[in-house]
Amino acid sequence: MLSTLTALKPRALLLQLLNFALVLSTAFMMWKGLSVASNSPSPIVVVLSGSMEPAFQRGDLLFLWNRNWREDTKVGEVVVYNVRGKDIPIVHRVVRKFGGGETPLQLLTKGDNNAADDTELYARDQKYLNRKEDVIGSVVGYIPFVGYVTILLSEYPWLKTAMLAIMGVTVVLQRE
Amino acid sequence: MSSEGKIAVYSLADLKTTTDDILPTYLTSLHFTPTHTASTIRLALGYSAVLLAAALFYFDYTSGWATTAPYTLPAVLVYFALNGAYTAWIFIVERGAVFEGVGPQGERVVVRSRSRKNEGVYFLKIEITGAAGKGMKEIDVEAPFTRWFTRDGQIVPKPFQQWLASSVDVVGKADPTNVVEDIGRGSSIEEKGTASGVNIMGLPVERMGELLGGAVKTGGGGKKGKR
Numbered sequence A: 001m002l003s004t005l006t007a008l009k010p011r012a013l014l015l016q017l018l019n020f021a022l023v024l025s026t027a028f029m030m031w032k033g034l035s036v037a038s039n040s041p042s043p044i045v046v047v048l049s050g051s052m053e054p055a056f057q058r059g060d061l062l063f064l065w066n067r068n069w070r071e072d073t074k075v076g077e078v079v080v081y082n083v084r085g086k087d088i089p090i091v092h093r094v095v096r097k098f099g100g101g102e103t104p105l106q107l108l109t110k111g112d113n114n115a116a117d118d119t120e121l122y123a124r125d126q127k128y129l130n131r132k133e134d135v136i137g138s139v140v141g142y143i144p145f146v147g148y149v150t151i152l153l154s155e156y157p158w159l160k161t162a163m164l165a166i167m168g169v170t171v172v173l174q175r176e
Numbered sequence B: 001m002s003s004e005g006k007i008a009v010y011s012l013a014d015l016k017t018t019t020d021d022i023l024p025t026y027l028t029s030l031h032f033t034p035t036h037t038a039s040t041i042r043l044a045l046g047y048s049a050v051l052l053a054a055a056l057f058y059f060d061y062t063s064g065w066a067t068t069a070p071y072t073l074p075a076v077l078v079y080f081a082l083n084g085a086y087t088a089w090i091f092i093v094e095r096g097a098v099f100e101g102v103g104p105q106g107e108r109v110v111v112r113s114r115s116r117k118n119e120g121v122y123f124l125k126i127e128i129t130g131a132a133g134k135g136m137k138e139i140d141v142e143a144p145f146t147r148w149f150t151r152d153g154q155i156v157p158k159p160f161q162q163w164l165a166s167s168v169d170v171v172g173k174a175d176p177t178n179v180v181e182d183i184g185r186g187s188s189i190e191e192k193g194t195a196s197g198v199n200i201m202g203l204p205v206e207r208m209g210e211l212l213g214g215a216v217k218t219g220g221g222g223k224k225g226k227r
Helices: A010-038 A148-155 A157-173 B012-029 B037-063 B065-094 B157-167 B169-174 B188-192 B205-219
Strands: A044-046 A061-065 A078-082 A089-100 A103-110 A135-143 B097-102 B108-116 B121-129 B136-144
Touching: A010 A061, A010 A157, A010 B037, A010 B065, A044 A148, A078 A103, A148 A157, B012 B097, B012 B108, B012 B121, B012 B157, B037 B065, B037 B097, B136 B157, B157 B169
Parallel strands: none
Antiparallel strands: A044 A061, A061 A135, A078 A089, A078 A135, A089 A103, B097 B108, B108 B121, B121 B136
């Protein structure tokens, strides 16, 4: 199989590799474009836990919007936030809000399926979320279940390698 | 493609790209000098886009969204501008060019190839500009792939070279020995009557072309060409 690659002249090999590089870079830049439009570092997230059932299930794909043009985030809105010092985004509903306007807007969140609010989940000594610093967006749309692929990919990391390898091989070997 | 260089004869893309590969080799052997300007520009456009994306990825990975956010919009705009230029270059400027260069008499030669969906025919458009840059001439030629592929997917250069030399005068002048009346019959392989010289349906090569041509007419064209 690889003989087809090594048989290529350097120029043809560069063109062939470019195909693969362009597929990856275009996907990345489209993601970044969406980030810019929604003003969110991560405009699409996957629900990883059942804490928001029955509103959202594990594997649902959520679309986020992080601009408050007309009004501030309201109680009842579902937001995604990052806990300071941790890297996992959490999708929960706003149950209380404080401040806003001149003072920084602060939110208290709770999972629909959880018994208690999120103060336990927040960083040490943090009682509220800072809308501007902690929240990465409000949920504006979702597609059920399709995000399950990423759950599988993160639970079985070898799948990621396998997928990337298959993608690479097909793009590099396939011509037009 | 297997290591013996055989291809699946049912894959039009394989038929076309394999033929595209031997065309420049043949022309270069006839002292046509290839020029690489077009593919250099294509590579430059493509790789500068990729490098920009890679730089943003690295910057984002090391510094995080808070730092990179102001640079992201310009980077995305420039990336898609470069990507658009790359695509435009392929479809508007290169238009399927498989050979670009200067012929033995100093003429500029551009060969563009094309195949159509569900049609086993190789289309070539050859643009020849005289040495002094005057008198652009366009030649359109076409031939079924069955002329130079055996039934098991082996490419046979001789009939391909004969077809090209016989139908394009610039090539014919550079390679008079391959100019023949009856393309596909003069090859030594076929004279010996070995299996590899027989085409898919076991018909004479000329009849094969008629059959394919006929099928094309009744099949109704109008399909967009594959580059």
